[in-house]
Amino acid sequence: xxxxxxxxxxxxxxxxxxxxxxxxxxxxxxxxxxxxxxxxxxxxxxxxxxxxxxxxxxxxxxxxxxxxxxxxxxxxxxxxxxxxxxxxxxxxxxxxxxxxxxxxxxxxxxxxxxxxxxxxxxxxxxxxxxxxxxxxxxxxxxxxxxxxxxxxxxxxxxxxxxxxxxxxxxxxxxxxxxxxxxxxxxxxxxxxxxxxxxxxxxxxxxxxxxxxxxxxxxxxxxxxxxxxxxxxxxxxxxxxxxxxxxxxxxxxxxxxxxxxxxxxxxxxxxxxxxxxxxxxxxxxxxxxxxxxxxxxxxxxxxxxxxxxxxxxxxxxxxxxxxxxxxxxxxxxxxxxxxxxxxxxxxxxxxxxxxxxx
Amino acid sequence: xxxxxxxxxxxxxxxxxxxxxxxxxxxxxxxxxxxxxxxxxxxxxxxxxxxxxxxxxxxxxxxxxxxxxxxxxxxxxxxxxxxxxxxxxxxxxxxxxxxxxxxxxxxxxxxxxxxxxxxxxxxxxxxxxxxxxxxxxxxxxxxxxxxxxxxxxxxxxxxxxxxxxxxxxxxxxxxxxxxxxxxxxxxxxxxxxxxxxxxxxxxxxxxxxxxxxxxxxxxxxxxxxxxxxxxxxxxxxxxxxxxxxxxxxxxxxxxxxxxxxxxxxxxxxxxxxxxxxxxxxxxxxxxxxxxxx
Numbered sequence: 001x002x003x004x005x006x007x008x009x010x011x012x013x014x015x016x017x018x019x020x021x022x023x024x025x026x027x028x029x030x031x032x033x034x035x036x037x038x039x040x041x042x043x044x045x046x047x048x049x050x051x052x053x054x055x056x057x058x059x060x061x062x063x064x065x066x067x068x069x070x071x072x073x074x075x076x077x078x079x080x081x082x083x084x085x086x087x088x089x090x091x092x093x094x095x096x097x098x099x100x101x102x103x104x105x106x107x108x109x110x111x112x113x114x115x116x117x118x119x120x121x122x123x124x125x126x127x128x129x130x131x132x133x134x135x136x137x138x139x140x141x142x143x144x145x146x147x148x149x150x151x152x153x154x155x156x157x158x159x160x161x162x163x164x165x166x167x168x169x170x171x172x173x174x175x176x177x178x179x180x181x182x183x184x185x186x187x188x189x190x191x192x193x194x195x196x197x198x199x200x201x202x203x204x205x206x207x208x209x210x211x212x213x214x215x216x217x218x219x220x221x222x223x224x225x226x227x228x229x230x231x232x233x234x235x236x237x238x239x240x241x242x243x244x245x246x247x248x249x250x251x252x253x254x255x256x257x258x259x260x261x262x263x264x265x266x267x268x269x270x271x272x273x274x275x276x277x278x279x280x281x282x283x284x285x286x287x288x289x290x291x292x293x294x295x296x297x298x299x300x301x302x303x304x305x306x307x308x309x310x311x312x313x314x315x316x317x318x319x320x321x322x323x324x325x326x327x328x329x330x331x332x333x334x335x336x337x338x339x340x341x342x343x344x345x346x347x348x349x350x351x352x353x354x355x356x357x
Numbered sequence: 358x359x360x361x362x363x364x365x366x367x368x369x370x371x372x373x374x375x376x377x378x379x380x381x382x383x384x385x386x387x388x389x390x391x392x393x394x395x396x397x398x399x400x401x402x403x404x405x406x407x408x409x410x411x412x413x414x415x416x417x418x419x420x421x422x423x424x425x426x427x428x429x430x431x432x433x434x435x436x437x438x439x440x441x442x443x444x445x446x447x448x449x450x451x452x453x454x455x456x457x458x459x460x461x462x463x464x465x466x467x468x469x470x471x472x473x474x475x476x477x478x479x480x481x482x483x484x485x486x487x488x489x490x491x492x493x494x495x496x497x498x499x500x501x502x503x504x505x506x507x508x509x510x511x512x513x514x515x516x517x518x519x520x521x522x523x524x525x526x527x528x529x530x531x532x533x534x535x536x537x538x539x540x541x542x543x544x545x546x547x548x549x550x551x552x553x554x555x556x557x558x559x560x561x562x563x564x565x566x567x568x569x570x571x572x573x574x575x576x577x578x579x580x581x582x583x584x585x586x587x588x589x590x591x592x593x594x595x596x597x598x599x600x601x602x603x604x605x606x607x608x609x610x611x612x613x614x615x616x617x618x619x620x621x622x623x624x625x626x627x628x629x630x631x632x633x634x635x636x637x638x639x640x641x642x643x644x645x646x647x648x649x650x
Contacts, residue, residue, distance in 0.1 A: 098546035
């Protein structure tokens with residue numbers, strides 16, 4: 001089922017949780033709503049579910065207005081961060097609940113309910129826990145049961161509110177891949193909320209980056225990571241280094257390094273900030289013909305396939321650490337040790353005219 | 358199967374920094390025990406001793422006396438009306454306070470606590486001022502031949518007033534701790550409001566609710582002050598058990614008075630036992646929640 005959001009706004013007292021949100025969700029896709037806390041992502045999810053009503057705007061399911069449809073009729077599956085399993089029921093009854101509360105005329109027969117619940121418990125690989133109670137299960141198991149319970153009513157949309165937020169790192173990673181696989185098998189339109197950029201980039205087909213009630217960028221994980229639309233997205237998605245410089249008529253200067261900046265052809269001597277990812281910085285022991293920025297190695301972290309260097313720029317008031325990631329081979333070639341003098345050059349960067357943020 | 362033997366140090370150093378000297382600990386325990394014995398346990402024993410002093414026949418004669426039976430009936434009637442009403446009100450108020458945000462929430466909480474802070478005698482007087490012959494509604498009630506003060510309705514009203522906080526007060530923290538997520542999950546799965554209440558909310562609060570009912574009932578049956586003001590002390594008609602005890606005592610029928618009082622004491626003991634049992638259950642219901650998060 002496709003979902004369309006039109007001009008959605010929502011206030012909580014004086015706090016604007018959503019400001020004029022417009023969004024199209026394609027049928028069958030797995031979409032991540034990513035943002036810091038207070039960005040409005042959970043509110044948006046709850047409005048789509050029908051757990052919250054927006055002050056203005058519309059929610060359309062399959063091009064039909066669902067704005068004032070009660071949650072019971074929306075056929076959404078909702079998964080909560082803290083699982084919200086029914087503590088007074090066994091695991092089996094939890095999963096069966098949605099089937100048992102149906103009006104008599106379209107309720108399944110007892111045998112059919114039993115079959116479907118058993119199948120779902122097998123799907124989440126927890127059929128051996130059917131007679132237990134929620135408090136006897138681990139967090140990861142509970143969340144899988146919560147998912148099975150949501151799927152039992154054959155929802156048209158699956159909505160997940162920080163589904164892995166309360167789990168420890170290892171379980172979180174496992175469930176993440178598991179959710180991706182499950183989605184690939186079932187092709188049910190799914191939206192999940194997260195503040196973990198790694199999770200959003202790894203699992204989803206598309207990412208919606210939100211901040212202060214607005215959408216900052218919509219795109220595939222590659223797009224939002226490689227081509228962030230603005231400084232906020234840049235800083236929110238992964239590590240990034242900031243260099244202060246100037247742009248003038250399509251050229252940019254950071255220290256002595258001059259760079260082409262054709263997208264800023266009209267800029268007239270503007271202060272600018274360059275955003276560079278740690279793996280987009282070249283490190284060398286000698287100045288390589290053209291200009292480069294001198295820097296000093298202050299810390300080396302060489303665990304794993306990628307070596308992380310921390311540098312400080314020389315002859316610059318900016319004492320911020322510059323994070324650089326190079327391959328292990330390159331690190332061996334350079335034979336760097338702490339305190340070494342190096343030259344760095346951004347391989348790829350994005351320039352944004354200076355603004356206060 | 359392998360056995361693992363855990364050895365503890367044979368002598369554990371017992372002088373932790375938070376440990377008070379022995380005489381302080383025993384001193385405190387002795388004070389508490391003496392206090393409880395003198396002020397609670399001895400009087401309770403005395404009630405049963407005095408009640409049975411003149412023999413079992415006198416005891417049973419006292420509690421099967423028509424006036425005593427009438428008092429028992431009235432007490433049961435009053436609590437049979439007051440407790441269910443407070444049950445409905447308590448759940449409704451606790452639900453509203455715990456699960457919704459609205460203006461005047463604090464005022465509602467304060468109002469629920471009012472019967473705790475107002476003297477029961479004042480509560481009785483309020484009803485006399487409103488419904489009594491000289492009260493606001495007195496003339497109108499007299500015209501329509503309705504009797505509230507010095508009649509059963511007044512006693513029921515006074516009982517309801519003093520027992521309002523018990524159930525609501527017990528449920529509010531429990532429901533607040535449990536939050537609204539389970540209810541949200543239920544409606545998302547297609548359950549109606551009623552289904553959600555009967556299948557999710559009520560089972561989750563049942564032990565706390567029962568606890569509140571027990572306390573509410575004990576108070577409803579034992580209330581003296583408020584009921585005394587509105588009752589008029591008409592024997593066999595508007596006397597509840599506590600009032601009947603007082604009348605008998607004032608007439609120097611000590612044995613009969615203590616016999617009837619022993620019924621109330623018994624009620625207190627039973628309440629205490631059920632309460633202890635329920636407290637463990639409520640703690641468990643809250644504990645499961647902590648476990649879950």
